[in-house]
Amino acid sequence: MDKKGNSIIIDAADHVAKGGVLNRRLFLNSAIASTAALATARAAFAQEAVGEGQDDWTLIPGSSAELYGSRSRFEEERVKRRLTPMSDEFYNLRLTKYTARTPLDHMLGTITPNGLHFERTHQGIPDIDPDQHFLVIHGMVKNPLKFDINALENYPTVSKQFFLECSGNSGTLWSETPTNESLQAIHGLLSGAEWTGVLLSTLLDECGVSKDAKWIIAEGADNGMMTRSIPIDKALDDTMIAIRQNGERIRPSQGYPMRLFNPGFEGNTSVKWLRSLYVTDRPVMSIQETVKYTDMMPDNMSLQFTLEQDVKSIITKPSNAMSLKQKGLYEVTGLAWSGKGRISRVEVSADGGKTWGDAMLQDPILPKMLTRFRIPWQWYGGPAILQSRAYDEFGSIQPTRNQLIAARGRKPTYHFHAIQSWGVQSNGEIKNVYA
Amino acid sequence: MSMPKSLPKSLLFTALLMAAQPALAQQPHFGVPASQADIDKSFWSIFPDGEFLPDGEGTADKGKELFEVNCNMCHNLPGEDDPTKNQIGKLFGIKDKSGKTNLQQTIGSYWPYPTTVFDYIRRAMPLVAPMSLSNSEYYSLTAYLLYENGVIDEDQVINKDTLPKVKMPNRDGFINAYPDIPEKYKTRFK
Numbered sequence: 064m065d066k067k068g069n070s071i072i073i074d075a076a077d078h079v080a081k082g083g084v085l086n087r088r089l090f091l092n093s094a095i096a097s098t099a100a101l102a103t104a105r106a107a108f109a110q111e112a113v114g115e116g117q118d119d120w121t122l123i124p125g126s127s128a129e130l131y132g133s134r135s136r137f138e139e140e141r142v143k144r145r146l147t148p149m150s151d152e153f154y155n156l157r158l159t160k161y162t163a164r165t166p167l168d169h170m171l172g173t174i175t176p177n178g179l180h181f182e183r184t185h186q187g188i189p190d191i192d193p194d195q196h197f198l199v200i201h202g203m204v205k206n207p208l209k210f211d212i213n214a215l216e217n218y219p220t221v222s223k224q225f226f227l228e229c230s231g232n233s234g235t236l237w238s239e240t241p242t243n244e245s246l247q248a249i250h251g252l253l254s255g256a257e258w259t260g261v262l263l264s265t266l267l268d269e270c271g272v273s274k275d276a277k278w279i280i281a282e283g284a285d286n287g288m289m290t291r292s293i294p295i296d297k298a299l300d301d302t303m304i305a306i307r308q309n310g311e312r313i314r315p316s317q318g319y320p321m322r323l324f325n326p327g328f329e330g331n332t333s334v335k336w337l338r339s340l341y342v343t344d345r346p347v348m349s350i351q352e353t354v355k356y357t358d359m360m361p362d363n364m365s366l367q368f369t370l371e372q373d374v375k376s377i378i379t380k381p382s383n384a385m386s387l388k389q390k391g392l393y394e395v396t397g398l399a400w401s402g403k404g405r406i407s408r409v410e411v412s413a414d415g416g417k418t419w420g421d422a423m424l425q426d427p428i429l430p431k432m433l434t435r436f437r438i439p440w441q442w443y444g445g446p447a448i449l450q451s452r453a454y455d456e457f458g459s460i461q462p463t464r465n466q467l468i469a470a471r472g473r474k475p476t477y478h479f480h481a482i483q484s485w486g487v488q489s490n491g492e493i494k495n496v497y498a
Numbered sequence: 499m500s501m502p503k504s505l506p507k508s509l510l511f512t513a514l515l516m517a518a519q520p521a522l523a524q525q526p527h528f529g530v531p532a533s534q535a536d537i538d539k540s541f542w543s544i545f546p547d548g549e550f551l552p553d554g555e556g557t558a559d560k561g562k563e564l565f566e567v568n569c570n571m572c573h574n575l576p577g578e579d580d581p582t583k584n585q586i587g588k589l590f591g592i593k594d595k596s597g598k599t600n601l602q603q604t605i606g607s608y609w610p611y612p613t614t615v616f617d618y619i620r621r622a623m624p625l626v627a628p629m630s631l632s633n634s635e636y637y638s639l640t641a642y643l644l645y646e647n648g649v650i651d652e653d654q655v656i657n658k659d660t661l662p663k664v665k666m667p668n669r670d671g672f673i674n675a676y677p678d679i680p681e682k683y684k685t686r687f688k
Contacts, residue, residue: 186622199532199540208529209536217528269527280543287622288542294676339540347543348611350618354603357672360683363596365608368676373685462685470685474596480685 073392073441079420082413083441087423090394090439134178141169143179144247161187163316164251167377168384173398173425173433174224175254177309182316183229183252185351186287189336193320196284198304202342205271212320215261215306222259222307223326224432226400228252228372230329230356230477236464237479241495246382249483249495253377253398255433258324259307263340264299272342280347281323284338291332292346293325294370301326301431304337327402327431328370329477331356358475366475372402373480374461376409376436376453387491390444395422396437401455405429408454409436415448415484415498416463422451447487448498464497544617548662551613554634555657558650561642564635568624576646590646595668606647610672612664616640637661 077086114122134141143163165181175181182188193212201207229252235242242249263279272295279298283289293302305313305324313319318335325332331351346352346368357365376399381387395413399406405428410419422436436451453461462470467481486496544550566575574583576590588604595607605615620636622628631639641656650656650664673680 186625186628197536197540199536200529201532201537201541206529207532207537209532210529214528214530217526219525265525266529268525269529282541282543284540286628288628290543290617290621296677339537341541341543343545345545347617348546348614349543350614350622353610353614353672354608359596360673363671365672366675366679366683367672368674369679370676467685470683 080412080414080418082418082447083443084395084411084413084418084420085439085441087421087438090437141166141179143181144245144251161185162252164247165254166247167251167253167379167398168246168382170379170398171396171435173255173435174309175256177256177311177314177317180254180256180308180314180317181227181229181252183231183330184285184316184335185289186285188315189285190315191284191319191336196320196336196338198321198337198340200266200270200340200342202280202340203273203276203344204267204342205273206269208266208270210266210304212306215304215321218261218265220259220261220306221303222257224255224257224429225324225326226253226255226372226431226433227324227330227333228254228375228400230331230369230372233375233377233479233483234476236481236483236495237473237475239473241497243495246377246379246384250377252330253400253433255398255400256309257307258303258305259310260303260305260321260324263302263304263323266304267298267342270342275344276342277344278342278346280339280341280343280349281332281334281337282339282341283318283334283336285336288338289331289334289336289351290347290349291334291351292349292368293323293332294368295342297325297328297370305333325370327372327404329356329372332370356477358471358477360474361472366471369478370402372400373478374401374403374406374453374455374459375399375480376406376451376461377483378411378449378451378485381449381487381493382485383493383495386493387442387487389491390442393440393442394437395440395449395451396435397451398433399424399436399451399453400431400433401453401457401459402431403455403457403459404431405456406434406436406453407456409434410452411436411438411440412450412452413440413447416450416452416482419452442487445489448496449485449487450482450498452482542617542621544613544620546611546613546662548613548658551616551658551661552633553658554632554637555655556634556636556638556641557655558638558641558645558652560635561638561640561645564631564639565642568631569639572625589643593648593667595671604647605643606649606667608668608671610666610669612640612644612649612661612666615643616661619643 145163161184163182197209197211199209232252276295279293303324322335323337357367359365378397380396399409409422411422412419422438425435428434464481484496484498486494592604592607637656644650
């Protein structure tokens with residue numbers, strides 16, 4: 064029996080993998096019974112006397128309409144975190160001050176509210192006056208042009224949902240021993256939003272881009288002027304100059320008044336406070352694409368321009384943000400994404416990857432966007448190791464940590480995308496473990 | 499598409515033009531010409547071949563003086579070992595690039611291009627006041643960093659002609675992973 068008194072009978076046919084992983088349709092079937100029970104309860108209440116026993120918020124008129132909405136005062140602790148998941152060896156004052164991670168344990172859908180979207184700046188958030196800011200496109204173009212925010216607002220726009228992930232996300236999982244940090248600290252450099260903007264190809268067309276162009280150098284107007292080289296094929300495909308995030312002007316921490324947005328690419332390439340696009344035939348080799356955001360392989364060669372984020376998934380619930388209070392039925396849910404395109408399948412294991420069951424993928428399943436997956440799980444009260452494994456429509460499969468390390472060694476600090484394990488202890492506590 | 503035979507050639511041309519129009523770009527144009535001043539304000543990139551390096555020049559001895567005043571509050575001098583300053587990474591004294599963390603990857607051990615040093619410190623340093631020095635002062639700081647990393651001699655003058663010619667120890671240590679990473683590092687398992 065569950066709390067509402069509904070009987071959920073689980074038989075052998077419901078088990079799709081060992082360790083209590085159950086058929087993804089189980090909750091759908093039992094929901095039909097719950098709905099009927101609720102209707103009966105409401106009908107019974109309608110016959111009671113009015114007022115008595117009601118709470119204040121029901122009896123007293125509420126406050127006036129807000130001009131800019133705010134959260135419940137009871138939600139104030141659900142915030143981003145400025146912290147570092149790195150060991151002391153990695154500890155970096157700037158990284159701590161200029162990084163804030165999304166509380167993924169509170170996210171149940173796929174869209175991150177603007178106030179909770181992760182942020183990473185290298186020298187702080189600039190306070191840009193939009194009337195003083197413009198984007199200049201120059202270099203290998205017929206007509207160097209500039210565009211301010213008012214000009215961009217006049218173009219036909221596109222609105223699409225995309226994930227954004229810092230390629231340093233989950234980087235602590237490269238370390239030799241599993242970190243004790245929270246879900247938010249380990250994976251919180253990840254968010255999903257609807258981005259609206261002007262396709263860069265539209266503006267390049269207007270400038271008359273040369274056929275010999277191969278790269279575009281993007282520079283920001285922030286302190287330190289963030290600089291990255293973008294391949295021309297990407298720039299002419301789905302790269303946009305974003306001016307809205309989830310329906311409102313993008314916020315200062317996300318690049319106000321305009322940012323580059325490269326769907327599916329490592330977050331750092333989506334240069335915020337975008338001010339210059341220099342069209343050229345070669346990359347500029349900025350610090351952020353040589354010294355940083357490169358990964359040293361076992362043979363001491365470093366991979367550079369690892370731009371497309373690999374297929375990846377994480378379980379957000381249960382996670383180490385909680386502990387299991389009692390054995391019984393739970394929903395395992397999380398997020399899956401791929402920088403290439405759509406997620407095609409997510410499997411979940413409760414026995415450390417020995418057996419797997421297919422999770423249900425929640426619509427819509429959009430390319431280069433977070434996909435929510437769900438699967439019921441029966442916890443028997445003993446130790447269990449929960450894992451998720453994602454596939455994308457191009458045949459990429461999320462590797463195990465051992466497979467990733469076998470291919471790339473343990474020297475990288477970026478681009479960790481292997482399967483991560485939540486170890487459930489017999490007492491219900493959950494820890495990040497290697498399995 | 500067949501056309502009536504009686505149609506004059508000029509009309510036929512017009513008709514073809516109209517038929518072709520939907521295939522042409524139909525975007526409104528709102529960009530305005532960018533002046534050289536607009537570009538100069540917005541564009542600070544220096545390329546490995548030295549393109550866009552400015553006039554001016556510097557040396558390591560002048561760079562050392564500038565470093566002590568502008569950089570030493572956050573970065574250790576060679577031989578210093580302040581643990582707080584070490585947290586943002588060492589700038590000198592590491593030859594072996596295979597050190598496990600990126601904080602051990604110094605200019606001498608890891609950086610592939612000397613132009614990136616000038617480009618980065620000019621746009622981003624000193625942290626409290628980027629772009630507050632002259633081009634010659636940034637050349638001097640670049641010379642000092644390269645000298646202390648064992649990449650150039652102490653008396654080497656660094657300017658727009660000499661800097662791109664400096665060969666970095668790890669110049670050949672990088673592989674382009676775009677659009678596809680080499681097979682041996684792939685992690686796509688069946």
